[in-house]
Amino acid sequence: MPVKPLNAQALTSLLARLDNAKHGEIRSITPLSPTSIEIRFSVQDIARGYDWIDIAFRVEGVSDAKLASDNVLKSLDMSEGITVEVSANTCALAIGRYSGRVNEAPLYIIGASMGYEELPFSA
Numbered sequence: 001m002p003v004k005p006l007n008a009q010a011l012t013s014l015l016a017r018l019d020n021a022k023h024g025e026i027r028s029i030t031p032l033s034p035t036s037i038e039i040r041f042s043v044q045d046i047a048r049g050y051d052w053i054d055i056a057f058r059v060e061g062v063s064d065a066k067l068a069s070d071n072v073l074k075s076l077d078m079s080e081g082i083t084v085e086v087s088a089n090t091c092a093l094a095i096g097r098y099s100g101r102v103n104e105a106p107l108y109i110i111g112a113s114m115g116y117e118e119l120p121f122s123a
Contacts, residue, residue, distance in 0.1 A: 003115035020081030054119040061112025
């Protein structure tokens with residue numbers, strides 16, 4: 001399945017379906033190029049009876065990021081889920097509740113555009 005672009009309307013319904021990835025798990029962070037990063041989560045999908053799925057967000061045109069190494073990912077607190085913001089010229093993804101201040105989060109990615117892909121659950 002190809003990466004689907006995210007706009008504000010699609011983002012609202014996706015985050016509601018995933019309950020903002022609360023209590024999910026970060027599976028991986030993969031730099032695809034100097035300005036493209038993919039972050040993969042395992043989350044529960046309300047639309048699928050709370051079955052676990054993986055979802056990958058791809059941020060293009062990355063202008064700022066604070067990342068963590070793979071050995072630290074599992075220890076990051078996901079109890080508050082994620083913050084994702086999309087506007088006409090920028091987008092941002094952060095771990096935790098950091099609406100309007102994603103650059104204060106322990107892990108964040110800020111870029112020009114974002115898309116997502118639903119994937120099978122990786123145990």
